[in-house]
Amino acid sequence: MKYADVILPLPLENSYTYSIPMDMEKALTPGCRVIVHFGKKRYYTAIVMSIHERKPDPSFETKEIYAVLDAAVPVLRRPQLRFWQWIASYYLCKLGDVYKAALPFGLKLESETAVSRIDDFEAEERLRPAEQSVLDAFQNASKLTVSELEKKTGLRNVVPIVTSLMSKGAVEVSEEMKRGYVPKTQTYIRLTEAYHNEEKLHEAFDMLKRAKKQELLLISYLDLSRALNPMLSRELSKKELLEHAGNTPNVLDSLLKRGILEAYEKEVGRLQMQICRLQPLLPLSSAQEKAYNEIHDTFKTHDVCLLHGVTSSGKTEIYIHLIDEVLKMGRQVLYLLPEIAITTQITERLAKQFGDRLLVYHSKFSDNERVEVWNKLLHTNEPMLILGVRSSLFLPFKDLGLIIVDEEHENTYKQQDPAPRYHARNAAIVLAGMHGAKTLLGSATPSIDSYFNATIGKYGLVELTTRYGECLMPEIISVDIKELKRKKIMKDTLFSPLLVERMNQALSQGEQVILFQNRRGFAPMVECKSCGWIPRCVNCDVSLTYHKAHGQLVCHYCGYSVSLPKQCPECKEGEIKMLGFGTEKVEEEIASLFPATVKADRLDFDTARTRTAYERIIADFEKGKTQILIGTQMLSKGLDFGNVSVVGILNADSLMNFPDFRAHERAFQLMIQVSGRAGRRDKRGTVILQTSQPEHPLIRMVQQFAYKEMVSLQLSERSMFHYPPYYRLIVLILRSRNEVALREMSILYAGKLRLRLGDRVLGPVTPPVTRVQTLHIKKIVLKIETAAAIAPVREILEHIYAEMQEQPAFRQLLVHYDVDPA
Ligand code: ADP
Ligand code: ZN
Ligand code: ZN
DSSP, X not given: OOEEEEEOSOSSXXXXXXXXXXXXXXXXXXXXXXXXXETTTEEEEEEEEEEEOOOOOTTSOOOBOOEESOSSSOSSOHHHHHHHHHHHHHTTOOHHHHHHHHSOGGGOOBTTOEEEEOTTOOOSSOOOHHHHHHHHTTTTOSEEEHHHHHHHHOOSOOHHHHHHHHHTTSEEEESTTXXXXXXXXXXXXXXXXXXXXXXXXXXXXXXXXXXXXXXXXXXXXXXHHOTXXXXXXXXXXXXXXXXXTTSOXXXXXXXXXXXXXXXXXXXXXXXXXXXXXXXXXXXXXXXXXXXXXXXXXXXXXXXXXXXXXXXXXXHHHHHHHHHHHHHHTTOEEEEEOOGGGOOHHHHHHHHHHHGGGEEEEOTTSOXXXXXXXXXXXXXXXXXXXXXXXXXXXXXXXXOXXXXXXETTTOGGGBXXXXXXXXXXHHHHHHHHHHHTOEEEEEESSOOHHXXXXXXXXXXXXXXXXXXXXXXXXOEEEEEEHHHHHHXXXXXXXXXXXXXXXXXXXXXXXXXXXXXXXXXXXXXXXXXXXXXXXXXXXXXXXXXXXXXGGGTEEEOXXXXXXXXXXXXXXXXXXXXXXXXXXXXXXXXXXXXXXXXXXXXXXEESTTTOOSHHHHHHHHHHHHTTSOSEEEESGGGGSSOOOSSXXXXXXXXXXXXXXXXXXXXXXXXXXXXXXXXXXXXXXXXXXXXXXXXXXXXXXXXXXXXXXXXXXXXXXXXXXXXXXXXXTTEEEEEEEEEESOHHHHHXXXXXXXXXXXXXXXXXXXXXXXXXXXXXXXXXXXXXEEEEETTSOHHHHHHHHHHHHHHXXXXXXXXXXXXXXXXXXX
């Protein structure tokens, strides 16, 4: 008897053992999807991890695998499973968590998956009785879960049936309203069987003598499709035919009715790129050439190279040259970018060089598109370039030669929720290692962690200190807003006179302006003028942000919202006062400062909820339809605008005063990145940096682009206080509705940990926000020497976790780990 260890999409165990029925033995290989029964009446799509003959513990009933989904080609390539195992073990989570994050939704189904019938579905072939009865079950319901379908049909397991109905386009599945994978089809036109010879065609033309338009359309069809010439004929889409023949769908309809032509549906991929002419690579400047050669040399001795190149130094162009080279060697390349940095800008730039070798993998793509990228990679042996966000690390790569992690300092590379809470930059390095590939990290403001690794020789370091085309770095002028407020020069305004002056200058010369404020909404906080009441979220321990457009007070942690009261609900008399300001307020003030001919737009989480909205805002600014772009840190992500001469940082204080050991590093990166949007081509730009602490050392370092000074100051603090990169942080996050249980359990937990790990254990500590979504939070922080192996630590953690589970009150807690929090 053979057994398979499979991964289920559950965070309980790493794997579960099932027996393999004889008739499946041949088809099953590691990496295949199978359907298994688990728990009470639940079926899941599982992944086979390994096959063996070890008999499992006889005290449990071992179930059989129910069905195999991938008979020919496993959905995973072998190195992927190894990568999953690494993620689960390093980031202290279960393989099931990794499985859930890794596979596009359309490739996995479970009992709780909601299935709905597609209304206009018509079967092309007879459905099997089981399929028909599943469809019939939808009579009074538009949506049913897999287990409800089982109840209604009385069938033992409908997962495979749903899978096959899905591939026929009869049903779709949804999670968070997403569609399951449905192939895309397009209508094609052909001659009917009856008219597929010259003689019959003559008859047809005779018939059409009085229908000139139909005659012409038929001629067009024959012309374009060359249907009568078996050597040259090709399939012709309805769209193409109509485009060439004067867009007359009703004329075509008549020909279809006469039975001369017929329409048929054909599956087409969604991935077709605009076919554009490939362009030759741009020659590199001598500085770029030098950096390029240094990267090459570094890769002879190192697997990882950090490219520290100032904004606009032409890093992307260097990447393109490296990609080209690796593709020519027949290997694949993964180009990682933070979520919102993948724009049409970069996609078009790469498509021009690499054409249909380029695949884009983005979380804002539909699940169908993601399944197609997955399948394409699974079935191709071509060298491909994949441009993707962090989840693209999980794609079925064949032979990676290079991973580029652009904007490597971005903290959005770290997944926050749910598990696996992995850091895509660090995971990329591990994945590259598994493929024998190199990793290139690129940034104008490298993370201190990576820079440290480069200075100790773990990574290679290549520097690019000049902008492309002798463009100058911008001039950064700080403005003391505290002083201006004291002198009543900046009374009811967010803009210093200098900023207004520079903006006016720029606009009058037809140049553009970017304004940065890292808070969205109108006012981050409101307060009663007479009694001091501050509205707070009912679910979280935070004050509510006022959003003027909807007249709502909104919680930025859970989305809870209420309308702004006209009057203070506490004292019933006080007026409500706004404190601080967000992008919405900046936009309002711009409208009153400048004439209506000056168009401003806003780029933040509220205005850029969808990919199209985001791209429209950027395209409008690029084309000069808008002159001022106001935004949060979304602005800082690798955008390349040619006409921006002034950047205003409206308030640097809130960036610097954040309670986190990385606050200064991050503030420096953000300010430099935002400044980098100024004066990119032929003119030196200006940055006006408004702050009430102009004498703060960090402000001076930003003004002087003193990256290395910032790093060495931070490093000395971090070494003193046992922070990364000298120590590795592992944070235990404990949450509960029951505040008392949480307090007691976290003290007990920290105590047990301290017994084993000593003063490496800190806490329990109460985070700045003590309650989110009705759950109170405590953290226990572990600081482990970077040189120490992580395996023994993991053992201790698992052991103590098991001990804690013996405490009844512990069941009221949710516990997870965050390794290397960002
Ligand atoms: P970075 O990625 O370092 O911010 P980019 O690669 O976006 O910089 O380059 C900045 C600008 O310089 C872009 O507009 C780009 O088109 C241009 N550029 C860079 N390298 C070259 C080159 N070798 N030839 C022509 N233009 C270049
Ligand atoms: Zn009041
Ligand atoms: Zn809330």
